[in-house]
Amino acid sequence: MTGCDNHGFDYPYMKKYLTLLEDGMSSGEPELTKAHARLQAQISSRATPRFELFMGCLGNRIAVCNKAVEENGDYKMVAHISIEGNVIWCIAPGDAPAKDVIKIRHVADMERNRYEVWLSTLSEMERYA
Structure with a gap:
């Protein structure tokens, strides 16, 4: 994989032509402009963090996590729902x-809603005990 970076395209070639295009030193031919737009889209799509929602019941609350990101060996915590x-x-x-x-x-x-239904089934004494 000489001459390639981890994005999967020939890095020295692309770097040279993208730099020329960005600096306005290239003629900006349609094919080169399309290649530049495609590469920018690929780079930005990889740069934006992925988000895969995961919810699980831990004790007395629901844990909401992002499965796409790990933090200290666990999914990244997003929120808790009491x-x-x-x-x-x-x-x-x-x-x-x-x-x-x-x-x-x-x-x-x-x-x-589930909590309010459960609470309404309790007597007043049980509710405030």
Whole structure:
């Protein structure tokens, strides 16, 4: 694999032509411009962190993790959902994709509903004991 980096394309060739294109020293032929756009997309897609949502029940709360990232041998913790349905974020909610934030909030709402149903079955004395 001489002359290749870990991105899988011929690095010296690409580095030379990408640098020329970025510096405005190349004619910017359509093929070269398309190659540059493809490579930039590949690089940015590899640079953005992957996010694979994983939820599991640990004790009395639900642990929400990112399976795509390991931290100290465990999945990276994203949030905790209490039995009352409260979300305690371990990361900024903006760091997770919107569709996953919606899933987390949906599970929290389901937990809150389940908790309220369970609480309503208790007598008043049991509720506050």
